[in-house]
Amino acid sequence: MDKYDKDRDFMRSSTESKSTKNDLAEYYEGLKNYIANIDSLRRNAYPLPVPGKTGATSIPSVQEKYLAPVIQRNGDRLCKCNRCEKTFYLSKDGMQVHEDQCVFHYGRIITKRVFILRFKYFGGWNGYFNERAYSCCGQLVGRTGCTTYKNHVFRYYGDMSSGYVTTASSITAGIGVYALDCEMCYTSNGMELCRITLIDHNIKIICDTLVKPSGRVIDYNTRFSGVTESDMEGINVTLRDVQATLLSYINGDTILVGHGLEHDLLVLKLIHEKIVDTALVFPHRRGLPYKRSLKNLARDHLGRTIQSSDKIGHDSIEDAATCIDLMKWKIKNDEWKKQLTLLKNLYFRKPINEML
Numbered sequence: 001m002d003k004y005d006k007d008r009d010f011m012r013s014s015t016e017s018k019s020t021k022n023d024l025a026e027y028y029e030g031l032k033n034y035i036a037n038i039d040s041l042r043r044n045a046y047p048l049p050v051p052g053k054t055g056a057t058s059i060p061s062v063q064e065k066y067l068a069p070v071i072q073r074n075g076d077r078l079c080k081c082n083r084c085e086k087t088f089y090l091s092k093d094g095m096q097v098h099e100d101q102c103v104f105h106y107g108r109i110i111t112k113r114v115f116i117l118r119f120k121y122f123g124g125w126n127g128y129f130n131e132r133a134y135s136c137c138g139q140l141v142g143r144t145g146c147t148t149y150k151n152h153v154f155r156y157y158g159d160m161s162s163g164y165v166t167t168a169s170s171i172t173a174g175i176g177v178y179a180l181d182c183e184m185c186y187t188s189n190g191m192e193l194c195r196i197t198l199i200d201h202n203i204k205i206i207c208d209t210l211v212k213p214s215g216r217v218i219d220y221n222t223r224f225s226g227v228t229e230s231d232m233e234g235i236n237v238t239l240r241d242v243q244a245t246l247l248s249y250i251n252g253d254t255i256l257v258g259h260g261l262e263h264d265l266l267v268l269k270l271i272h273e274k275i276v277d278t279a280l281v282f283p284h285r286r287g288l289p290y291k292r293s294l295k296n297l298a299r300d301h302l303g304r305t306i307q308s309s310d311k312i313g314h315d316s317i318e319d320a321a322t323c324i325d326l327m328k329w330k331i332k333n334d335e336w337k338k339q340l341t342l343l344k345n346l347y348f349r350k351p352i353n354e355m356l
């Protein structure tokens, strides 16, 4: 059996028993309270429909942040690398013009306690200090990158004026809840989809397949995507096939659950408004734009270890399943808190004659 399901297993049918339908209805009702509103979707760069323009979306913040062409020189465009932030020239066909290595830290910036030896003669003192460091190698911020790649890469979601599909409301289709997780790679067209995983509310796999990007692959982003060049051999599933499959499961009323789904929906070129985003439901204590990682949420609320460092890349099924379980935990926990507050009010605050 291959590492991933290939074309032959692209679509899987499922039969639902009566009990799972009841579970689904209950979960769907619970999730309704956590659906992100339109303002929140807009602020977090989710693709939304543009009135009067079918197949288009418009996200000025993303365009400004990631749009590669800035200066023209002999037809080459000046780009900013998404990893090391160095500028480089990109030819018309999306390839790097000059040879230049990409040296960067792939980790996040964390606060670390380090012992620093300072000369008392200059007015300093020895001791432990909180310093900003990279989570990948532990080096302090500002040190040369610990990872080197042959090419720079650029994050760009392509033309936003066409190619987008929108989920439509359906009276006949039943309710549905699915969790979505995509893996992306860097190509000559920017950032493209290379793996899609869709699971239902019972963690049953609906679709898990590798997808052939339309541009030439510059970097498979294996550290995060887990996808390698050899995995891609013989893969002919295109983005159009994936969109068609997704639309056969997801209608306008389906709730999509995921962590930071805006990037997933941008590479899928899918416009959908019923979103439960665990990165928004469980906010960072410092507020936006800081977001908590799925790994930390799984550890804190489910006591589960995901994305462990001995694995190559993220496991899409594991990530999607974690989102489903996090929301089940959240619904139960909030319900329990509500009951507790009610009980407290009932027994400790209200006079007995008001209770009767």
Ligand SMILES: [Zn+2]
Residues within 6 Å of the ligand: 081, 082, 083, 084, 085, 086, 101, 102, 103, 104, 151, 152, 153
């Ligand atoms: Zn770079």
Ligand SMILES: [Zn+2]
Residues within 6 Å of the ligand: 104, 105, 106, 107, 134, 135, 136, 137, 138, 139, 145, 146, 147
């Ligand atoms: Zn590093």
